[in-house]
Amino acid sequence: LKNGDWWCLIVEGRDPMGRTTRLEPVTWVDGWPMIGRKVTREERRALGPFHKPWRTDDPDVEACEWMGVDTFKKPDVGGVHSITAVATTDEFDAPTLGLQWQWNHNPNDANWSLKERPGHMRLKAGLAKGLWGAVNTLTQRVPGPDSDGFVELDLRGLKDGNTAGFCSLQQPFGFIAVQQEAGKRRIVMSHNGKILGTVENFTGDTIWFKINSRNLGSNIAFFYSTDGETYHLLGKEMNIGKGAAWWCNRYSLFNFSTTEAGVGGVADFNWFRLRMLGTTPSTRDNQVQPP
Numbered sequence: 001l002k003n004g005d006w007w008c009l010i011v012e013g014r015d016p017m018g019r020t021t022r023l024e025p026v027t028w029v030d031g032w033p034m035i036g037r038k039v040t041r042e043e044r045r046a047l048g049p050f051h052k053p054w055r056t057d058d059p060d061v062e063a064c065e066w067m068g069v070d071t072f073k074k075p076d077v078g079g080v081h082s083i084t085a086v087a088t089t090d091e092f093d094a095p096t097l098g099l100q101w102q103w104n105h106n107p108n109d110a111n112w113s114l115k116e117r118p119g120h121m122r123l124k125a126g127l128a129k130g131l132w133g134a135v136n137t138l139t140q141r142v143p144g145p146d147s148d149g150f151v152e153l154d155l156r157g158l159k160d161g162n163t164a165g166f167c168s169l170q171q172p173f174g175f176i177a178v179q180q181e182a183g184k185r186r187i188v189m190s191h192n193g194k195i196l197g198t199v200e201n202f203t204g205d206t207i208w209f210k211i212n213s214r215n216l217g218s219n220i221a222f223f224y225s226t227d228g229e230t231y232h233l234l235g236k237e238m239n240i241g242k243g244a245a246w247w248c249n250r251y252s253l254f255n256f257s258t259t260e261a262g263v264g265g266v267a268d269f270n271w272f273r274l275r276m277l278g279t280t281p282s283t284r285d286n287q288v289q290p291p
Contacts, residue, residue, distance in 0.1 A: 003076050008035055012068065016170050016217040016240040017144045018248020023075075024068050036068040088140065088274040092121045104137040104169065104252065112136050117268055120154070125162045125257035125265040130193055131173060134256035139169055142249040144216045146277040149251040152228065153178070155185065156205045157266025161259030163188075164267035166209040167252035168220045171244035175254070176209050176222035176234055178202065180265075189222045189235030197235030199224070217249040 001007070006026035011019040027034045044067060087100040095114055111124040121138065128134040142149070151166050158164060158180045165177025172192035178185050187207070189197040208225040220238045223231035243249060251274075255267035 001075060002078060005075060006033065007075055008033070010035065010068075014144065014216055016243035016249045017142065018243075020144075020248075022068060025072055034066045036066050037072075038065050039067050040065075086143075088143065089272065090121075091119070091271045092269065093119055100140045102139055104139050104250075105135045107136050112138070119270065121253065121269040121272075123164070123253065123255040123267045123269070125159065125164070125255045125262055125267070127258075127260060127263050128256040129258065131167065131169075131175060131190075131254060131256070134254050137167070137169070137252050137254040139250035139252040140272075142168070142213045142217050142251055143274070143276060144213075146214050148275040148277070149211045149213070150271075150273045150275070151209050151253060152270040153207050153209065154205065154268040154270060155180075155207060157268060158185070159257065159262040159265030161257040161262025162255060162265040162267070163258070164255035164265075165253075166211060166222075167250075167254055168211055168213065168222075168238070168240075169250040169252040170217070170240050170247065172238065172240065174220055174222060174235075174238040175252075176211070176224060177254075178207060180262075187224050187234065191235065191238055197222075199234065202226075211251060213249065213251075217243075220249075 006028065008024050008026050010022050010024060012022050014020050024035045025037070087098050090098050090100070092114060097114065108126060111126055113122045116122050123136050123138070126135050131137070149166070153164065155164070155178055158178070160180055160182060163177050163179045165175050167173060167175035174189070174191045176187070176189045179188055185202045187199040187202050188195050204226055208228045208231070210223040210225070210231050212221040212223070218240050220240065222234050224234055225231045240249065251272070253269050253272065255265065257263050257265055
């Protein structure tokens with residue numbers, strides 16, 4: 001920086017949260033850039049599991065005197081600037097997709113739309129044996145350490161064979177969804193393709209789903225609501241553990257069909273909303289809260 005301070009951007013592996021980007025201060029020592037802050041060996045040993053060295057039996061790692069910081073004074077960039085939160089919540093009011101979203105596969109652009117029903121993300125079911133093969137799965141990273149994701153879903157366009165809902169996409173994955181067969185609907189919670197909870201004969205046309213993400217995305221629980229206010233746990237909490245290497249956990253919206261007759265069935269997502277937990281007021285106030 002102009003004032004002589006040095007900073008670096010690095011990525012840190014956080015198991016199911018994937019690799020997170022960190023801004024770290026740099027101190028030059030004997031011509032070498034030291035990242036973070038200087039700590040004693042006792043401080044390092046006392047820190048939590050995500051700060052422990054990969055190999056505690058390695059004397060070089062154990063003797064390391066520098067480590068990354070979790071909080072630090074912001075860089076002096078020569079002015080005062082307002083806090084800008086990363087985009088997360090989406091009311092789907094814009095005609096183009098927000099930058100916070102990524103498709104899990106190359107999308108079939110004929111099977112999704114923000115314009116056919118303004119104010120909604122419309123996902124049309126393609127043929128798939130299960131979630132992994134569902135092409136138009138819309139995802140964004142689960143932020144940590146703790147957060148809740150909410151969606152509102154209009155089911156009136158579903159066809160028999162459709163499964164539409166809300167997913168925690170990692171390895172293993174889990175989702176809560178509505179399945180339609182023979183004109184009847186049921187709510188299901190699935191863990192890696194195995195159904196762990198059901199609510200039969202759901203007759204509503206609108207449903208609300210919530211996913212709780214805790215412990216840096218390691219523990220996930222799934223809830224449904226029939227009125228948008230009271231949420232009920234379905235199935236059981238899922239433990240992701242370390243998850244897939246280098247791959248972050250993702251909140252995901254999906255709709256697929258296991259039958260040819262169900263291809264083209266419509267799921268209309270009215271909104272996705274994120275609630276961060278344990279954040280500072282300045283960050284939390286930038287998040288749109290669910291009702």
